[in-house]
Amino acid sequence: MKIAFYGSSLLSAYWNGAATYYRGMLRALAARGYDITFYEPDVYDRQKNRDIDPPDWCRVVVYDGTVDGLRSVAAAASLADIVVKASGVGFEDDLLLEELLKAANPRALKVFWDVDAPATLAELKADADHPLRHALAAIDLVLTYGGGSPVVDAYRAICAAECVPIYNALDPETHHPAQADPRFAADLGFLGNRLPDREARVEEFFLKPASDLRHQRFLLGGSGWQDKPMSPNVEYIGHVPTVAHNAFNATPKAVLNISRASMAANGFSPATRVFEAAGAGACLITDAWEGIELFLSPDDEVLVARDGGDVADILAGLTPERAQSIGRAALDRVLREHTYAHRAEEADRVFRKAAESRAMEAAE
Incomplete structure (x- = not known):
């Protein structure tokens, strides 16, 4: 047809x-x-x-x-x-x-x-x-x-x-595990454009934990954030082309998904970034929204945060070994059920x- x-x-x-x-x-x-x-x-x-x-x-x-x-x-x-x-x-x-x-x-x-x-x-x-x-x-x-x-x-x-x-x-031919890239080295990475329906949530789930954890490195990618106040431990790298998304997701200890406010309120709305990150074998931290368990199992395949304080607590206790285990489990799940x-x-x-x-x- x-x-x-x-x-x-x-x-x-x-x-x-x-x-x-x-x-x-x-x-x-x-x-x-x-x-x-x-x-x-x-x-x-x-x-x-x-x-x-x-x-x-x-x-x-x-x-x-x-x-x-x-x-x-x-x-x-x-x-x-x-x-x-x-x-x-x-x-x-x-x-x-x-x-x-x-x-x-x-x-x-x-x-x-x-x-x-x-x-x-x-x-x-x-x-x-x-x-x-x-x-x-x-x-x-x-x-x-x-x-x-x-x-x-x-x-x-x-x-x-x-x-x-x-x-x-997930399209496994496009988004898949990749070699770490020093450009994207960080404890937590977030990739998303600056939108009115997301900005306050980025402040809460990303910029607030960054300010609280000054000894950790945060990486911000996406368009429109160049004039946004942020703590010195946040590196802003601007638009990240899709060809670099695998390395962006695979390099930090963890990556963050922040839903737009309307998507989070509605629930059952996993962003493309969720599957891109899982496909790269990344340890994903996501804001809480109804229905996440239909796609990834909390604690085993994804880490769920109710607010910025939860993000900071998760990062403070997250070992590289656990991060890798969660990333492997997420990759297995999406390949099995969510391509x-x-x-x-x-x-x-x-x-x-x-x-x-x-x-x-x-x-x-």
């Missing part, structure tokens, strides 16, 4: 946290025989900051960040068996959804793939006339990369035909079930 997928960017992870998810999911779907074209707008300097070349498992079409460019690529949806509009494309999202629903073949499966469901649902709650609310009647399937039953129930409450979480996962091959199998089953349902409705 042909998939026309409209998202933020496959080629660049620059200010684009969904890149790893897109790459892992679409590569695994291609391995199952799907013929995929990914359409991404040339916005936010992402094309100037590409970190992969166009892959051989997916065609990539980069279009001008103009209304004419958008309408041109939207017309191509007419050739697809499955038309996917992701959330957060970053240029005229509402117009893009409108144009795709008009262009799609009536027999095609129309999918809204939400890569930030808590934020999307907050927008829908605040705006009874939101364009997506009206579009849901024409959409066959909502997929999300997290959220669990709270997100599923919320989408069904606003009349989505179906909503299924397809969680983040994108597992997720693609689930997505394939969901697509086929939805297509069969549509065909039966058409035949009645």
Whole structure:
């Protein structure tokens, strides 16, 4: 089946946290025989900051960040068996959804793939006339990369035909154990862009423990933190390209996952970083959120912190031997249960079930 997928960017992870998810999911779907074209707008300097070349498992079409460019690529949806509009494309999202629903073949499966469901649902709650609310009647399937039953129930409450979480996962060919790199030597590393929905939690879970543990070294990667006050034992290294993520995760004694506030409040929303770190065999410390045990076992495969004080206590008592043991256990778990091959199998089953349902409705 042909998939026309409209998202933020496959080629660049620059200010684009969904890149790893897109790459892992679409590569695994291609391995199952799907013929995929990914359409991404040339916005936010992402094309100037590409970190992969166009892959051989997916065609990539980069279009001008103009209304004419958008309408041109939207017309191509007419050739697809499955038309996917992701959330957060970053240029005229509402117009893009409108144009795709008009262009799609009536027999095609129309999918809204939400890569930030808590934020999307907050927008829908605040705006009874939101364009997506009206579009849901024409959409066959909502997929999300997290959220669990709270997100599923919320989408069904606003009349989505179906909503299924397809969680983040690991692509073991991309994220895997690596040699330690002296550039990333630290007791604790954190990698994440500066976002309003995350900043206060970074202060609590990363910068506060760093200030309390002045004898330990902390490493901060990601865009936007250059003017953030931090203690002298924190080294800020800026944007870290995906090609360096394995070494970043494998080198420090432990790495930290900090969920955005909306994701933590909702639960069941493991970030791509969780699986990247586990795939590198890293000892992961994560902020606490409901559902973590569905992905990694607390204390054995991941260490869970309720606040910055917990992070400091964990680091103070964490030996290199225990850190390595936790990292090995996490790697074993994600390879066994949480690869994108597992997720693609689930997505394939969901697509086929939805297509069969549509065909039966058409035949009645």
